[in-house]
Amino acid sequence: MKPPPFDYHRPATLGEALDVLAEAGPGGKVLAGGQSLIPLLNMRLAAPARVVDVNRVPGLDGIEAGPSGVRVGALARHAAVERSPGAAAAQPLLRQALRLVAHPVIRNRGTVVGSLVHADPAAEMPAVLALLGGAVRLASLDGEREVPAAEFFTGPMESAARPGELAVSAFFPALPARSGTAFHEVARRHGDYAVAGVAAAVTLDDDLRISAARVACVSVGPVPVVADVTAVCGPRPAASVAWDAVAAAVRDLVEPEGDIHATADYRRHLTGVLAVRALRDAASAAHGEES
């Protein structure tokens, strides 16, 4: 469990980082928090020729919260975003989700953007970005481009980031007024990747009926599975939604696989249960915001 040989780079500026990444091409790997990359190296599941440690690059650790949403820089740690009052106010789902990501010590090092690029279909933050319709900003020597969530996650552990590109930030949009969010998951142990999990966002209309309801499900497909369930939920007050029908609708949308921790049938069942729990909590959060 020692990595194969690689060249280690620790650029001091963004420009330098992009130079090294361009030169390295497909053989280059960005090192951010290292909580996923280092285990992959140690188990010799990844063998990059060059590891580009961006931890000394200044200006990448920003967390900018505003009325339109939250922009999270590449070096903003899970823990920093989790604790940021501004981020929590602008987009409460960030904190709700981050509490479910790994353990405190891992959140102290791991980065939100790293988690997006890593694109584990069981991870929370890709589901959050997908649910909210956020985007990732990628930089290279050719300039910057903004990739929307719907195009960013391309497969299990695969994202749209190309060789030579550094993800410099991600943007998590805020939701309209009278909206609420929630994240529910079942993990085998505290802090483990979820067996199944659902992030939900609900918006109410002036009469407090559900006018928009969306879920993003983890661990039930190659990428986060986003479903719009507005039609099954609304336009009704949360108390009179046929939740069993909602659960059934979500179950029909996912195509989980079985593995050593859970059967496909259990994952599908669980996704329905968790979708209802998350949607109901999101609806009451939306109510709470109203009162």
Added chain:
Amino acid sequence: MTTRLFGEPVQRREDPRLITGRGRYLDDLGAGALAAAFVRSPHAHARILDVDVSDALDVDGLVAIYTWEDLPGALAEPLPLLIPHPALTHGRTAYPLAREIVRHVGEPVVMVVARDRYLAEDACALIRVGYEVLKPVVGLEEAAGGAHLVHDDVPGNIGAHLVQEVPGPGGETAREAVDAAPHRLEFRLDVERSACTPLEGKGVYARWDADDASLRVYSSTQTSTSVRMAIAAKLGLPLPKVEVVAPDVGGGFGVKIVHPWPEEILVPWAARLLNRELKWTEDRREHFVSSSHERGQVQHVRVGFDDDGRLLGLEVEILHDHGAYTPYGIIVPIITSTQLLGPYKVGAYRVEFSSVYTNTVQVTPYRGAGRPQGVFCMERTMDKIAAYLGRDRTEVRAANFVQPDEFPYDQGLTFQDGRPLIYDSGDYPEALRMLKELIGWDSFPEEKARAAAEGRRIGIGVGCYVEGTGVGPYEGGHVQITSDGRVHVSTGLTSQGQGHETVFAQIAATELGVPIERVSVVTGDTRRFGYAVGTFASRAAVMSGNAIALACRKVREKALRIAAEALEADPRDLEITDGMVHVAGAPSASIPLATVAVLSNPLRYAFDEEAKRATQFAGPASDDRPPVAEGEEPGLEGRDYYSPVRSTFAAGMHAAIVETDPDTAEIRILRYAVVHDCGRLINPMIVEGQIHGGVAQGVGGALYEKMVYDEHGQLLNASFMDFLMPYATEIPRIETAHLETPSPLNPLGIKGAGEAGVIPVSAVLAAAIEDAEGIPIDRMPISPSDLHTLRRSR
């Protein structure tokens, strides 16, 4: 400062060192040593065709590459079969490096030595081993079917087959008793594989001293004395030229009692050959695929009982999976077969096991060592009887208990030490009474009804066990008081975090009447104590604890003899308090133990003020006696051994309340209660710590951990990401109560406590989940996904 420390909750003296990072574990040693790494088989069963090392030779820093062909003499022979047994007719062990055939994924094939571990692994990755893949045998029933063989010369894959029978009170066989009983049940139970998974894996560091022609080996082992003998024998070295030290060891739980591991002889051999310091530190993946596993069994039960749930006859057939090799014999299924009986009288009993080979990692004892499976079997049986008769589960158990006035109680079987299974003492009805009170057994039905009214499902379960602890053959202790008043205690068995430095010091301080601060304890260092067996079977406190007490008594007697002369008193009138020998009731007539130590060693040369007292012109010694009297030895030290006639039997009962989520099938332990009887307690805090750790491992085995092999014999979850050892967050608060029925077998009246906590947990949690769900739970571990499947198939 009190010297009466036996029985006190003294804080663990090793903890400040261990929890502030000052522990010295194997990998903390030998910073400049060369590193070894191994090419291990990627196949469960294959013939080795060739080994091509040419690419690896380019690795800068490569020192050596070895295969089986390179091994000389005894090193080229199969590893020892440590515990032979007449029923183990087809015992097989591996070669240190595979010879022709590999029989499980992870079996070592090539050893690489390089400047550091990184380079050694780089070289490993470049070595190409050609294999002809053979049909793997995976799964107990498939193996027992015998369609394909793990070892060509072991028909049916059966390594051992053993039947033990005890007739009923009227001489009836178990079969007859079951057939004639008013009620009968028949069922099948399954327990899956798990493993010890100590946080520190194995490791070996060897230093050859060419000038002295001697070898020093550090190993993360549970038995340094026996590793030493194995190394001397395998390398052809004189025993006095080999020293083995167990440094701080980060957990063992059984896996490190197996020895010699291939690495334990290969590393010293190569260190000597290369005349270089050499170290191997096992990594996590290696530990999963090349150490040991345990637990996997299938059990078929037939039981006959009367209207009160009293057992009349019990027949158990066990299929035991021992993996690819049997270096530790058949200790595990023997323990399952015998300890299955627990605190009960079962009428006529027949137990039969077949221990079978599979192309998986070998099976050797893991904390509990076959008992968790046996207790699962018996306690599930008790619950099924209670359910069948519609009786309270604790009543059925109580109806079968061995009674307090029936000790010593002979179960009529042969135990793992080859001695009769005779329980020495216990009070099972009292333990059950205490447990029911602790958990609130009698008021639980109301609690359950209240929960049900809120849409919640809760259930309660109970489980009882008896554990044979402190098996022989012996351990020894050495105690020396030096002229500075310090007390040096050593024993040959090893420590893996149990708190031996504390409890052995408590025993010595109490026996000698010295402050504990003056006592230091060394374990597992053959330079200090050469004769020992090792740490396993909950034996350290019983064996070394008693040996150290006996050694202390020798020293005390000698100290009193010398002090009596100096004080011109009768030794029978003397006492030792706070390190001072004094006349009882007259503290002014006293002499420090330090001075007694000086006087015990007649000197010619004075090297300090104290020593002057013992020189030839210092005192009025009598002219007609030799300075060292006949039958005496210089120095204030003593050595003694404790060797029991047979094991002593600890017992305990656990109860748990669980909640199952009606929607997600998640299982949560709401309460966990333990009543524990390990005879006299040396240190209740340490015993509780042992129980907590044991219960935690039990929860792991019941709800989280299993070894998932696919049909090709690949272990699918060989990492802590997928092998779900529970975190602290998964372990409930554990409520404990102690009962003390002293053992009549040893001077201190103690029984073992190390393994106890883990033993009944699977049985208890299965019972509680069954109670919550109303679905029979016959297979452990159980995950939420499993529970969901059970609900679906109801």
